Amino acid sequence: MSAGIDLENVCCDFGTFRAVDNANVSIRPGEFFSFLGPSGCGKTTILRMVSGFIEPTQGTIRIGGKDVKGTRPNQRPTALIFQNLALFPLMPIWENIAFGLEVRGVDKATRRRRAEELLKLVDLPDAADKMVSQLSGGQKQRVAIARALAVEPSVMLLDEPLSALDLKLRQHMRAELRAIQKRTGVTFIYITHDQGEALAMSDRVGVMSQGRIQQIADPREIYNNPVNGFVASFVGENNIFQGEIQNPSGGMARYVTPHGTFRARLGDLGGMPGKLYVRPEHTLISATPAEENSIPVTVGDVSFEGSFIAIHATSDTGAHLTAEIRNDGSATVPERGAKLYMSFAPERAAILPDANVRG
Amino acid sequence: MTPSRRFLAHFYMALFVIYLMLPLVVMAGAAFNDSKLPTIVPWKGFTLDWFSALFADGRMWRAFLNSILVALAVVALAVPIGTAAAIVINAISGKWRATLYGFMVAPVLAPGLVIGISTVLFWNSLGNTVGSDFILFRPGLHLSTLGQVSFISAYVMLLVLARLQSFDPGLEEAALDLGASHAQVLRRILLPHLYPAMGASAAVAFFQSLENFNVTLFTRGGADTLTVYVFSKVRAGITPTINALAFLLICVTLVLALVYEMKRRRKARIEAERAAEARRAEAAML
Amino acid sequence: MENLIRRYGRGLTGIFVLLVGFWLLMLVILPNFAMFEQSFRPYLPVTEIGGPRDVYSLNNYAKFFDAPVEWSLFGITLMVPVHVLSFLQTIFYSALCTVIALILSYPLAFYLAKIASPQSLPTLLLLLFIPLWVSEALRAFAWYVILTFNGPLNQLLMWLGLIDQAIRWQQGVLTNFDAIVIVMVYCYVLFMLLPIYTSIQSLDTNQIEAAEDLGAPWWRTHLRVVIPHAKPGIASGCVMVFMLSAGSLLVPTVVGSTRANWFPQTIYTWFNDSQDWQTGAAYSMIFLLLCIVFVILMLRLFRVSLSDIAK
Ligand SMILES: Nc1ncnc2c1ncn2[C@@H]1O[C@H](COP(=O)(O)OP(=O)(O)O)[C@@H](O)[C@H]1O
Ligand SMILES: [Mg+2]
Numbered sequence: 029m030s031a032g033i034d035l036e037n038v039c040c041d042f043g044t045f046r047a048v049d050n051a052n053v054s055i056r057p058g059e060f061f062s063f064l065g066p067s068g069c070g071k072t073t074i075l076r077m078v079s080g081f082i083e084p085t086q087g088t089i090r091i092g093g094k095d096v097k098g099t100r101p102n103q104r105p106t107a108l109i110f111q112n113l114a115l116f117p118l119m120p121i122w123e124n125i126a127f128g129l130e131v132r133g134v135d136k137a138t139r140r141r142r143a144e145e146l147l148k149l150v151d152l153p154d155a156a157d158k159m160v161s162q163l164s165g166g167q168k169q170r171v172a173i174a175r176a177l178a179v180e181p182s183v184m185l186l187d188e189p190l191s192a193l194d195l196k197l198r199q200h201m202r203a204e205l206r207a208i209q210k211r212t213g214v215t216f217i218y219i220t221h222d223q224g225e226a227l228a229m230s231d232r233v234g235v236m237s238q239g240r241i242q243q244i245a246d247p248r249e250i251y252n253n254p255v256n257g258f259v260a261s262f263v264g265e266n267n268i269f270q271g272e273i274q275n276p277s278g279g280m281a282r283y284v285t286p287h288g289t290f291r292a293r294l295g296d297l298g299g300m301p302g303k304l305y306v307r308p309e310h311t312l313i314s315a316t317p318a319e320e321n322s323i324p325v326t327v328g329d330v331s332f333e334g335s336f337i338a339i340h341a342t343s344d345t346g347a348h349l350t351a352e353i354r355n356d357g358s359a360t361v362p363e364r365g366a367k368l369y370m371s372f373a374p375e376r377a378a379i380l381p382d383a384n385v386r387g
Numbered sequence: 388m389t390p391s392r393r394f395l396a397h398f399y400m401a402l403f404v405i406y407l408m409l410p411l412v413v414m415a416g417a418a419f420n421d422s423k424l425p426t427i428v429p430w431k432g433f434t435l436d437w438f439s440a441l442f443a444d445g446r447m448w449r450a451f452l453n454s455i456l457v458a459l460a461v462v463a464l465a466v467p468i469g470t471a472a473a474i475v476i477n478a479i480s481g482k483w484r485a486t487l488y489g490f491m492v493a494p495v496l497a498p499g500l501v502i503g504i505s506t507v508l509f510w511n512s513l514g515n516t517v518g519s520d521f522i523l524f525r526p527g528l529h530l531s532t533l534g535q536v537s538f539i540s541a542y543v544m545l546l547v548l549a550r551l552q553s554f555d556p557g558l559e560e561a562a563l564d565l566g567a568s569h570a571q572v573l574r575r576i577l578l579p580h581l582y583p584a585m586g587a588s589a590a591v592a593f594f595q596s597l598e599n600f601n602v603t604l605f606t607r608g609g610a611d612t613l614t615v616y617v618f619s620k621v622r623a624g625i626t627p628t629i630n631a632l633a634f635l636l637i638c639v640t641l642v643l644a645l646v647y648e649m650k651r652r653r654k655a656r657i658e659a660e661r662a663a664e665a666r667r668a669e670a671a672m673l
Numbered sequence: 674m675e676n677l678i679r680r681y682g683r684g685l686t687g688i689f690v691l692l693v694g695f696w697l698l699m700l701v702i703l704p705n706f707a708m709f710e711q712s713f714r715p716y717l718p719v720t721e722i723g724g725p726r727d728v729y730s731l732n733n734y735a736k737f738f739d740a741p742v743e744w745s746l747f748g749i750t751l752m753v754p755v756h757v758l759s760f761l762q763t764i765f766y767s768a769l770c771t772v773i774a775l776i777l778s779y780p781l782a783f784y785l786a787k788i789a790s791p792q793s794l795p796t797l798l799l800l801l802f803i804p805l806w807v808s809e810a811l812r813a814f815a816w817y818v819i820l821t822f823n824g825p826l827n828q829l830l831m832w833l834g835l836i837d838q839a840i841r842w843q844q845g846v847l848t849n850f851d852a853i854v855i856v857m858v859y860c861y862v863l864f865m866l867l868p869i870y871t872s873i874q875s876l877d878t879n880q881i882e883a884a885e886d887l888g889a890p891w892w893r894t895h896l897r898v899v900i901p902h903a904k905p906g907i908a909s910g911c912v913m914v915f916m917l918s919a920g921s922l923l924v925p926t927v928v929g930s931t932r933a934n935w936f937p938q939t940i941y942t943w944f945n946d947s948q949d950w951q952t953g954a955a956y957s958m959i960f961l962l963l964c965i966v967f968v969i970l971m972l973r974l975f976r977v978s979l980s981d982i983a984k
Binding site for chain 3 (some may be wrong): 392393396397399400403404406407408410411413414417425426427428429436444467468471472475478479480483486489491492493496497498499501502504505506507508509510511512513515516533534536537540556559568569570572573594597598600601603604608612613615617618621622629630633636637640641644648651652
């Protein structure tokens with residue numbers, strides 16, 4: 029039913045431009061895997077190579093353990109959900125869904141029955157005879173998923189399928205997609221530039237930048253232990269310091285900056301210089317200096333963000349810092365101009381290289 | 388825009404429509420005048436004699452039949468050729484595209500008599516070269532058909548190409564991805580999208596062929612088509628049977644135009660209803 | 674090509690290429706080449722084709738300059754070969770038709786695109802299209818009916834007291850070509866109107882309002898905003914009307930005077946009455962050359978490309 033996918037040293041060139049550079053990833057059967065990265069980083073290109081519309085310039089793609097080199101898109105056990113959905117506007121919904129069966133020569137009664145089953149699965153039981161133009165954005169989304177599921181693919185490939193929807197609907201569809209994936213057990217490869225989406229839905233995430241995969245890990249790991257500055261910044265906010273590393277030992281090091289000397293975890297720098305990253309929600313505020321990693325600051329803007337409150341402050345040495353406190357009434361919110369201290373636990377801060385790019 | 392200038396504009400429009408219509412009305416009116424000459428003045432009384440004379444005119448009917456046959460043959464050839472050409476030009480890019488496109492639209496601009504003469508000369512010299520007197524190589528309605536196809540295909544190409552521009556190639560990929568073969572993609576996805584344009588171009592091809600004169604005149608050999616027949620009648624001195632024919636053709640035209648317009652309006656209404664339903668569904672989900 | 678194969682597979686691509694190849698090669702390129710080749714050959718009986726007398730020469734083209742006739746232009750009498758005269762007159766009067774059609778069409782095109790209410794527009798367009806669907810032969814014939822000696826036009830003018838004697842319109846009043854010009858404008862004016870209408874329609878109405886808002890008088894708005902935008906449409910319309918007029922055989926034969934010789938009629942005479950296809954081909958080449966020159970001239974003049982024109 030579901031199959032794993034392996035990319036081994038996969039590269040893709042358009043002329044002299046390398047859109048995907050040496051991608052290595054092993055996606056497990058039944059996994060919900062996301063590629064996350066900014067627009068233009070090569071996500072779609074990876075999907076199109078897996079679905080067979082582009083051949084990799086180098087490297088091997090295996091679906092269910094089988095090398096698919098030379099296999100045409102219509103012979104691969106994958107189903108692609110296009111960025112713009114690509115529903116067939118001239119066919120009624122049920123024919124859209126049953127199209128994959130129709131081209132396989134399944135008889136009409138069976139097709140119709142299957143289409144109706146799938147419509148129930150995606151919670152659109154009455155849409156069979158409607159036209160595509162009669163559906164709302166979210167409904168079209170579900171039809172696209174049903175159409176892909178109809179061919180019983182081992183792998184579903186989804187190219188930013190929610191990007192056209194508005195915020196409310198997008199959040200609703202996230203849960204729905206996840207539920208459908210769990211119900212069907214099909215391997216999902218999901219592409220998005222929205223880190224919230226990737227973190228919320230996926231079993232594992234591959235973060236990409238400029239054609240390279242930066243990190244592959246589960247969402248928690250990606251967020252809490254990013255391997256480099258690009259990943260750290262792409263999936264969340266950071267307070268960043270630049271300085272010098274001193275006496276590294278046992279995975280920790282001292283980091284000397286103009287704003288103070290801090291202790292933090294030492295990431296895998298691979299010989300490159302590193303910066304210190306710490307997330308605002310791990311940045312604490314206190315009226316008196318903390319034992320370690322403490323910076324005296326003056327509070328500037330205090331912005332109310334709903335579930336949390338962001339406190340922007342400037343240190344006496346000129347560094348800009350942000351701390352976030354939960355909006356649960358447990359802490360007092362400081363006033364603009366208040367003098368206090370910001371600090372962070374050493375194990376919550378990491379010294380990381382910039383990004384894994386071509387050099 | 389001042390009201391007086393606006394009035395002037397409406398007035399001009401009305402005048403123009405009268406200018407376009409009046410000659411046709413005069414011509415049609417003459418069909419009912421009991422006069423040997425095709426005219427409405429002096430009015431010598433109402434008659435339907437010219438219609439009976441028309442229905443008794445065997446040569447006219449043969450010419451009419453010929454016209455229809457040629458037009459059907461032109462449609463059968465030009466629509467596939469023009470559609471294929473549009474698909475090809477739409478899918479290629481680079482420096483060859485402009486050259487190819489130039490060759491494809493040139494026949495639209497080429498004068499009919501040049502097309503007619505070149506067609507006859509080509510097939511005739513081809514016949515002489517292969518040393519055959521086979522009917523294909525001599526003037527006749529088959530050459531009229533080929534000559535007309537050479538430029539009508541270009542009209543089809545332009546119409547279909549315009550429609551292709553609104554086609555999302557992603558649909559082809561989606562179909563392939565779902566397991567369709569290339570032939571199935573063409574039949575189920577691309578062609579259905581093009582059918583309206585192909586239908587319209589079939590109509591254009593049919594009417595262009597029916598009314599074609601220049602190409603036909605040079606290629607027809609001894610055969611008549613309706614247009615050539617009208618032409619020869621006008622040259623040889625006319626009776627109002629031609630007016631009777633004109634009246635009937637104008638009526639057919641009017642009916643077709645009305646049917647077309649009604650269909651168009653119905654389609655627009657259905658589209659609007661669907662869009663409204665989609666908006667309602669959108670609102671309901673939030 | 675690669676893209677074509679990728680999208681439609683080898684089999685279908687083969688069929689497409691075959692269809693297009695048949696069209697362009699057998700129906701367009703080779704026929705024109707045959708005409709070019711034949712135009713240099715002599716007119717011979719079938720038995721002598723390929724014989725010793727069947728050699729290439731410019732003789733057919735030389736016939737164009739035979740038979741000078743008198744032609745007075747601004748009081749100066751010139752000796753001009755009769756076919757050259759017919760050629761020049763055809764160009765001149767076709768250009769005249771084009772200009773008249775342009776003057777008639779432009780205001781109407783602007784009206785349709787920017788003034789007429791959107792509700793009435795489909796009906797108006799339909800009304801305008803109807804004459805286009807009636808065949809050219811019948812449109813020309815309609816004017817034959819109108820222009821005859823005892824016809825309604827003369828009757829009307831006499832009744833109005835504008836003339837006191839019926840006019841022989843077909844022989845012409847001002848020139849021998851009056852009737853031809855009148856009828857050609859009628860037959861082809863829509864080929865001017867529609868492209869101009871389409872191009873004006875794509876002009877953002879805000880631009881016109883902005884120009885007027887800035888105080889431009891109406892004629893300046895047209896000169897500086899509307900006409901430059903409508904250029905491709907105007908070029909397209911001019912090319913269409915000129916080519917249709919210059920290439921028309923029907924109109925001059927149906928309503929033309931015996932003294933007016935339209936160039937296509939000359940070609941037809943060679944082809945049909947003299948059965949001399951080779952000379953017909955040579956004249957046809959001359960005519961084709963004229964058309965190509967005209968199209969290039971228009972493209973240059975309006976600074977547009979071929980793909981703007983062919984729409
Ligand atoms: N067919 C193509 N030809 C040339 N360049 C391409 C092509 N497709 C994509 N690219 C380039 O490859 C890069 C990655 O594209 P893509 O995979 O679509 O990015 P993403 O989906 O992550 O936004 C982009 O810079 C894009 O311009
Ligand atoms: Mg993309």
